[in-house]
Amino acid sequence: MKRRDADDTRRRIFEAATAEFGAHGIAGARIDRIAAAAGANKQLIYAYFGNKRELFDTVVSGHLARLLDEAPFDPTDLPAHAASIFDHYIRHPELARLGAWHALDPAEAGHRIAALESVIKARTAAVKHAQRAGKISDTIPAADLLAMVANLASMWAVPTQEWSPPGGITPAQARRHRAALLEAVRRLVEPA
Amino acid sequence: MKRRDADDTRRRIFEAATAEFGAHGIAGARIDRIAAAAGANKQLIYAYFGNKRELFDTVVSGHLARLLDEAPFDPTDLPAHAASIFDHYIRHPELARLGAWHALDPAEAGHRIAALESVIKARTAAVKHAQRAGKISDTIPAADLLAMVANLASMWAVPTQEWSPPGGITPAQARRHRAALLEAVRRLVEPA
Numbered sequence: 001m002k003r004r005d006a007d008d009t010r011r012r013i014f015e016a017a018t019a020e021f022g023a024h025g026i027a028g029a030r031i032d033r034i035a036a037a038a039g040a041n042k043q044l045i046y047a048y049f050g051n052k053r054e055l056f057d058t059v060v061s062g063h064l065a066r067l068l069d070e071a072p073f074d075p076t077d078l079p080a081h082a083a084s085i086f087d088h089y090i091r092h093p094e095l096a097r098l099g100a101w102h103a104l105d106p107a108e109a110g111h112r113i114a115a116l117e118s119v120i121k122a123r124t125a126a127v128k129h130a131q132r133a134g135k136i137s138d139t140i141p142a143a144d145l146l147a148m149v150a151n152l153a154s155m156w157a158v159p160t161q162e163w164s165p166p167g168g169i170t171p172a173q174a175r176r177h178r179a180a181l182l183e184a185v186r187r188l189v190e191p192a
Numbered sequence: 193m194k195r196r197d198a199d200d201t202r203r204r205i206f207e208a209a210t211a212e213f214g215a216h217g218i219a220g221a222r223i224d225r226i227a228a229a230a231g232a233n234k235q236l237i238y239a240y241f242g243n244k245r246e247l248f249d250t251v252v253s254g255h256l257a258r259l260l261d262e263a264p265f266d267p268t269d270l271p272a273h274a275a276s277i278f279d280h281y282i283r284h285p286e287l288a289r290l291g292a293w294h295a296l297d298p299a300e301a302g303h304r305i306a307a308l309e310s311v312i313k314a315r316t317a318a319v320k321h322a323q324r325a326g327k328i329s330d331t332i333p334a335a336d337l338l339a340m341v342a343n344l345a346s347m348w349a350v351p352t353q354e355w356s357p358p359g360g361i362t363p364a365q366a367r368r369h370r371a372a373l374l375e376a377v378r379r380l381v382e383p384a
Contacts, residue, residue, distance in 0.1 A: 023298050028220060097296065103352045104292050106215050116354045139379075144372035147355050148344055155343045160295045162308045163339050180336035187331075187379045 012038040013045055017059050018094050025101040026056050026108060053111065060102065061115040063095040073123060075130035078145075079185040082153040086178050089157035096157035120146070136189040149185055204230040205237055209251045210286050217293040218248050218300060245303065252294065253307040255287035265315060267322035270337075271377040274345040278370050281349035288349035312338070328381040341377055 016037035020029045031052060035042040049055040071084035089096050099116075102108050124143045131138035140148070156169060156177050164173070208229035212221045223244060227234040241247040263276035281288050294300050316335045323330035332340070348361060348369050356365070 024219070025217070025296070027216070099352055100292060100296050103350050104217070104289065104296070109353065110358070112354050112358070116352075120354055139375050140372050141368065143355075144369060144376075147347065148372075148376055151343055151347045152340055155339065158295050160291055160308075161301065162304050162312055163335075166302070166304070176333065177336060180332050180340075183331050184336075184340055184380055187382075188376055190379075 009038070009040055009044065010048055013040050013048065014059060014062060016040075017049075017055055018063070018098075021056055021059060021101065022094050022097040026052065026105050029056075031055075056098075056102075057113055060095070060098050060113055063092070063098065064113075064115050064119065066092070067095055068119065073126070075123070075126040076135040078127075078136065078149055078189050079182045082149050082181050082185045083178060085150070085153035086156070086181055089154055090174055093157040096154045099154075100158050134191075137191050139192055140188060145188060148188065152181055152184055201230070201232055201236065202240055205232050205240065206251060206254060208232075209241075209247055210255070210290075213248055213251060213293065214286050214289040218245065218297050221248075223247075248290075248294075249305055252287070252290050252305055255284070255290065256305075256307050256311065258284070259287055260311065265318070267315070267318040268327040270319075270328065270341050270381050271374045274341050274373050274377045275370060277342065277345035278348070278373055281346055282366055285349040288346045291346075292350050326383075329383050331384055332380060337380060340380065344373055344376055 013034065016034045017029075019037065020034045024030070029052065031042055031045055034055075035045055038045075045055065049058055067085070067088055071081065071088045073081050075081075102111075102113070124146055127136075127146050128142040130136050131142055156174070159169065169177070205226065208226045209221075211229065212226045216222070221244065223234055223237055226247075227237055230237075237247065241250055259277070259280055263273065263280045265273050267273075294303075294305070316338055319328075319338050320334040322328050323334055348366070351361065361369070
């Protein structure tokens with residue numbers, strides 16, 4: 001197979017796997033359906049990506065890399081960072097859905113995704129540094145502050161339906177949620 | 193069947209359904225397994241609770257009723273309210289897990305649980321009232337503020353594993369998360 005064809009096949013598998021894992025989770029995902037949707041051979045999926053869990057890891061890591069690329073992180077401006085995560089999730093809710101399945105599935109309990117772990121570690125250190133330098137408040141410990149910002153920024157990507165009107169979140173509501181998020185994170189970091 | 197026996201059977205079905213839905217979600221739950229775990233007849237489950245979705249509704253509504261009973265709500269003291277939700281979830285993570293499945297499952301998209309919807313509606317009105325009376329800040333709209341508090345209070349009940357050390361959250365970490373939560377919610381509602 002030519003290099004360009006192989007890249008194209010990998011991309012189609014990645015997209016089909018994103019849709020399958022996003023809808024059905026890890027336990028519920030079927031490699032057969034991913035193969036059919038991608039128009040690819042099942043054996044080729046195993047050859048390219050390994051087993052189902054390895055494929056899930058690759059898919060999560062790929063979406064995480066895109067988030068890191070699109071949502072700039074500046075520990076001294078966490079409101080802007082939160083807004084950029086929020087904007088990313090409005091366009092691409094996939095990563096938030098995949099993360100939620102990953103947290104829920106009992107079979108995932110001991111499974112830690114290396115790419116996610118290393119981002120959290122680096123960012124916690126950066127927030128701690130900004131706190132020590134007095135750039136942002138330190139009344140909330142760095143790790144908790146970062147987890148709160150990530151949570152508040154992603155909560156409308158996989159919303160519990162009772163929190164929104166039937167039919168889902170409209171663009172006008174998304175703007176209001178975004179403004180509320182900016183204000184909330186500003187309050188979390190402002191000097192006491 | 194005597195009344196007391198029937199109550200006991202219902203209780204066993206409720207508990208078995210909680211475990212089954214919590215581990216496998218709605219799509220993945222099997223009525224056969226619930227029947228086996230409860231030592232009850234499958235037909236009896238349908239007779240008592242209706243179909244799988246109705247059983248799920250009853251289970252969520254039952255756990256919600258317990259949360260409402262255990263976690264007092266005072267719109268003028270949202271930090272204490274958040275801490276009481278947090279404490280409840282440390283003891284009973286079931287409702288947080290059930291809610292997460294409910295939000296994730298594509299088949300649940302149009303399905304709104306009445307008990308949950310009415311609590312959100314009543315509490316949003318109460319928060320709005322407290323804001324208008326000047327008891328708490330109104331720079332974050334009531335509905336967003338309530339959703340943020342609920343989210344922050346439950347985020348450690350179904351945590352993404354990479355946010356915590358391997359082995360899960362220790363009692364000492366839970367105390368630190370609780371203190372951080374109190375401080376965060378205090379910041380969200382304090383007059384500007």
